[in-house]
Amino acid sequence: MNQQRIYKFFIKICFLIVFVSAPAQQKNDSIPKDSIVYKTNYGLRLGIDISKPIRSLLQDYNSGLEIVGDYRISKKWYAAAELGNEEFTSNEDFTNSTSKGSYMKIGVNYNSYNNWLDMNNEIFIGLRYGFATFEETLNSYQVNTGNTILPTQSITTPSTQKGLTAHWTEIQLGFRAELYNNLFITFSSSYKIMVSITEPINFKTHYAPGFNRIYASNTGFGFNYTISYLIPFRKK
Amino acid sequence: MKRYYLFLSLIALLFLSCEKDDFCIDPITPNMIIRFYDATNTSNTKSVSNLSVNPEGLDVIYSNESLDSILIPLDVTSGQIIYNFSKGNNQDIITIDYDVEEVFVSRSCGFKAIFNNVTVTSDVSNDWIIGLTETSENTITIPTIENESAAHLQIFH
Numbered sequence: 001m002n003q004q005r006i007y008k009f010f011i012k013i014c015f016l017i018v019f020v021s022a023p024a025q026q027k028n029d030s031i032p033k034d035s036i037v038y039k040t041n042y043g044l045r046l047g048i049d050i051s052k053p054i055r056s057l058l059q060d061y062n063s064g065l066e067i068v069g070d071y072r073i074s075k076k077w078y079a080a081a082e083l084g085n086e087e088f089t090s091n092e093d094f095t096n097s098t099s100k101g102s103y104m105k106i107g108v109n110y111n112s113y114n115n116w117l118d119m120n121n122e123i124f125i126g127l128r129y130g131f132a133t134f135e136e137t138l139n140s141y142q143v144n145t146g147n148t149i150l151p152t153q154s155i156t157t158p159s160t161q162k163g164l165t166a167h168w169t170e171i172q173l174g175f176r177a178e179l180y181n182n183l184f185i186t187f188s189s190s191y192k193i194m195v196s197i198t199e200p201i202n203f204k205t206h207y208a209p210g211f212n213r214i215y216a217s218n219t220g221f222g223f224n225y226t227i228s229y230l231i232p233f234r235k236k
Numbered sequence: 237m238k239r240y241y242l243f244l245s246l247i248a249l250l251f252l253s254c255e256k257d258d259f260c261i262d263p264i265t266p267n268m269i270i271r272f273y274d275a276t277n278t279s280n281t282k283s284v285s286n287l288s289v290n291p292e293g294l295d296v297i298y299s300n301e302s303l304d305s306i307l308i309p310l311d312v313t314s315g316q317i318i319y320n321f322s323k324g325n326n327q328d329i330i331t332i333d334y335d336v337e338e339v340f341v342s343r344s345c346g347f348k349a350i351f352n353n354v355t356v357t358s359d360v361s362n363d364w365i366i367g368l369t370e371t372s373e374n375t376i377t378i379p380t381i382e383n384e385s386a387a388h389l390q391i392f393h
Contacts, residue, residue, distance in 0.1 A: 090343075092344065093346060095346045096346065112337045141346060142347075144264045144265060145265045145312055146265060149295070149297055150309050150312075150313075150317075173291060202340050204342070216342075
């Protein structure tokens, strides 16, 4: 039992910092197969993304809330979804604009990690379809004249365009560790490709909720750090 | 708990590492391009000697230069700008009226202005400027100034 706890501790460390490849185990056919079957919990796992409150404190990030959930379908596959609401102000050289809205992501996770005994850690690859509905407010801007001869002025009358939508696909790579019984922490990063977006008239969306900053090539990146709890339905 | 603090600070570092990655390379607000032509032989360009140009009440853009074409900025904050064109001690006043249209370019460039219904008027004193057209008229309308690919205004002297 004590040895098992040492193993658990070791693997958690690996999950928490950077995963270092575990030493390969050699198969030995001469030993008869272990007849004990280690069962793991199946159920609904719910959690929240705590990177958003951290970013609100550390960065020019306005506010955000994301609820994450997954449901284990089989040994390796999980149905997963994220629901969130975000507000973010993009402060550029000549414009300042705020995106505000809600998003939803649905998809699957595949756990590629082979657990020891009854452990329940994951290195997963996730695929998502994302959808956001939001509004974009141009808070202020300055016409880019490229000269310093004539005075310029900053226009600070905000204008809002509502009813904007975005659709995208996303691939995720995540590390998940069971800290205590049924309590998990997850770190995941994602790469997003925009499929379609409705742009505001005579402006451009700089940030879509759930998608984050929209780069020139219509791609985006994300980092999440979540704490979640598994509500076990059954053991298998 | 110590290792979780370490993990947390590692995550925090990830968020702080994003910097601006794009620079404005697209065309922004165009300047007005003026070419000077010979009033007697209207198809030929002719340099102006001792040319000084300044927006009314502001510093000179060109000072005592000999040029056959110049670039002048238009004021995006109002619909009118008045320029003083001096050849030595002879001063002519050019008034430019226009509608400003703001057009979004890109994240890094922001908005540019283009100018529509541009009306250029030269004062009637005609100290050294003979006219703005080949027939020596003192006013001309330019439908739009939206790029710097060609001259917008001809001045005959």
